[in-house]
Amino acid sequence: MKRVGKCAVLGLAVAATVSIPRLAEAPVATASPAAWAEAFCTGEEDVHARDEHEQARVRYGARVIEPGSRTSAKVAEQVERELDRQRIAGRLLRVADDGKWINIPVNFHVLHNGGKGKVAKKALLEQIKVLDAAYRGRKGGYNAKINFYLKKVTWTENADWFRNPRLHEADFKKELRKGGDSTLNVYTADLGSELLGWATMPWDYKKDPARDGVIIHHSSLPGGKIKHYSLGYTAVHEVGHWLGLYHTFGRDPGKDGCKVGDLVGDTPAQKQPTNGCPKKAGDSCPSAWGRDSIHNFMDYGYDKCMTEFTKGQAERMRTAWKRYRA
Structure with missing residues (x-):
């Protein structure tokens, strides 16, 4: 080990x-x-x-229950x-953060049903660009010095896997997943009308490596057809979970946002997720410092509203990488 x-x-x-x-x-x-x-x-x-x-992202107004979104x-x-x-x-050892870039190979696995969901390689390359921009601070946030590069793409025609990835997750991951703990496997499928994506956390890899990875709605890729969620930030959000970040509104959404939060020191406590793209940040935890992080990639705002990771989030991801994935 x-x-x-x-x-x-x-x-x-x-x-x-x-x-x-x-x-x-x-x-x-x-x-x-x-x-x-x-x-x-x-x-x-x-x-x-x-x-x-697992952690998940849902659309505004969604009633769906996030698949395993709470960490005990x-x-x-x-x-x-x-x-x-x-x-x-x-x-x-005086190497708390040596400043070296983290380079992450990405395997995309496109599940589709004939022409439906058969994402072109061009869209996947655009998604890589969006990931790079977000994790290098090019949208206005902190530069985490994390680089992504496309390693492999697979296209798999299977109507059941494509239409119901939650039910068949273990099956298609067992067959398609490639690489070790430091390889990001992203699966695209039809997640329905409310759910946008979900991901596993880095500390779970050891016990269940076959399950490791990120699943996103195929229409959430850059240029997709989901209104307000087609700039590629669902993948950015889910990869944040894969690298060890909780939601800004808590590791146990709806219960501990104000009391526990996301365990990152420079993100204000937040009770509930942001919906839409408000002009002004609310203050859902008035007894704590700061207003809600409405522009943070680990919130639930519209894609156009999401612009940043904080320094604390970057440090947490890099620490989790060294502990669980390096």
Whole structure:
């Protein structure tokens, strides 16, 4: 396992505590190097498997229930401990963020029913450009220094998979998915009239690698036919989950937005998702600092309203990458 190998090479480790409601810098442990090594490399009970870990994006006014959109408190707590360990290990080695680019190969798997949903390669290349622009801060947000490049495209004609990807997800992922934990597999299909996409989280890869990836509505690609959601930002949003980000309105939507939030220090607490593209940001958590992040890629606004990741989100993605996918 990669992480064990890193422990053997580093010869050190850390002990950290979860920081809830909002993530704070954990103090550097003062124990001996041997104690650090034991704390960092000894595995705890793995509570990641089969958690309701997926995240989803839905259209304005949707009534559909997001598939597994909530992350349990038990899993979230262990994840934060692991990310804190990764941060502390980086600080001890003075490589907390070395500034190197993260290069992610992308496999697109186009599910279609004859001509319906048979997305052309040109549209997929446009989607790669949108991902690059978003994650490099070209829309106005922070540059996370994450680069995407197209590795492979498959086209699969299967009416059942295309029309009901939620039901057949395990089947088509088992057959089509390629690459390891650092390869992004994106599947396009018809997700219906309300759901736009969903994704797995990085900490779930170890227990269920075949399920890893992102599924998006084929009409949400750049130039698609879904009104307000055809600029390619559904993929940007879902890839954010794949890289370790929660929604801006909480890891348990509808319940913990104001109290826990997304565990990123520079995104204001937010109780509910943004609908549409309001001219002025609301303040759904008036007792906390800041107004709702209506332009953040991890909210639910219209594509034209989404423009940014914050520095804190970029740092979280890079930390999660090193911990779970590097």
